[in-house]
Amino acid sequence: MKKRDKFIVFEGGEGSGKTTVARFILQTLENLGLKTLLTHEPGGTKLGTDIRKILLYGENIHPRTELLLFLADRAEHVERTIKPALAEGKIVICDRFDGSTFAYQGGARAVDFDLILVMNAFAKDNLVPDLYILFDVSPEIGLNREGKNVTRFEKEELDLHRRVRRAYLSMARNDDEHWAIVDAEQPLEDVKQKVLEIFKKRKII
Numbered sequence: 016m017k018k019r020d021k022f023i024v025f026e027g028g029e030g031s032g033k034t035t036v037a038r039f040i041l042q043t044l045e046n047l048g049l050k051t052l053l054t055h056e057p058g059g060t061k062l063g064t065d066i067r068k069i070l071l072y073g074e075n076i077h078p079r080t081e082l083l084l085f086l087a088d089r090a091e092h093v094e095r096t097i098k099p100a101l102a103e104g105k106i107v108i109c110d111r112f113d114g115s116t117f118a119y120q121g122g123a124r125a126v127d128f129d130l131i132l133v134m135n136a137f138a139k140d141n142l143v144p145d146l147y148i149l150f151d152v153s154p155e156i157g158l159n160r161e162g163k164n165v166t167r168f169e170k171e172e173l174d175l176h177r178r179v180r181r182a183y184l185s186m187a188r189n190d191d192e193h194w195a196i197v198d199a200e201q202p203l204e205d206v207k208q209k210v211l212e213i214f215k216k217r218k219i220i
């Protein structure tokens with residue numbers, strides 16, 4: 016019998032609606048009586064909350080430093096939050112995980128991909144998500160949807176966000192066993208339904 020998928024990651028560029036959809040999915044799973052955890056990166060732990068502030072609002076952070084901070088956040092998150100929840104049999108939904116590192120630090124900031132592969136494997140202690148859902152939206156649309164807390168990333172030029180999108184699409188298209196792509200330019204209600212369909216098709220619910 017197929018192992019039940021438990022660790023699901025939501026990925027996407029800015030303003031893709033994934034956080035809103037994650038909350039909706041969590042509610043749906045809880046209504047079904049399933050044990051769940053919704054968490055996020057950066058910042059899914061106490062230490063991570065401090066790292067998040069630096070990453071999103073710090074000034075003049077070198078790309079190597081940036082990578083190390085995201086990975087430090089991940090190591091802490093995997094050990095303190097994700098592994099314990101999985102051990103309790105919870106379905107873990109994570110708003111961003113290592114897909115973001117490959118898209119932003121790899122694709123957009125051009126840090127060497129193979130290096131990220133090795134360092135990330137160390138940081139996450141080789142934990143592999145069962146499924147990544149990519150909320151695909153063009154940066155022109157996504158950035159216009161963003162709220163008022165403008166982070167370091169949202170201030171970046173459009174071209175960086177285009178590289179992020181390209182990297183995400185290339186990862187997802189090359190690995191459809193682990194990735195599903197949702198058109199996040201549709202109305203939010205349709206995106207929610209699409210994600211629910213994916214959960215059913217992949218036998219998560």
Ligand code: TYD
Pocket residue numbers: 028029030034056057071085110111112113115116117119120166168169
């Ligand atoms: P956040 O406000 O949580 O993004 P969103 O609401 O769009 O999910 O900000 C997280 C930012 O950090 C986002 O711009 C993507 C970036 N990021 C990376 O560059 N690398 C990473 O490994 C992670 C987890 C996030």
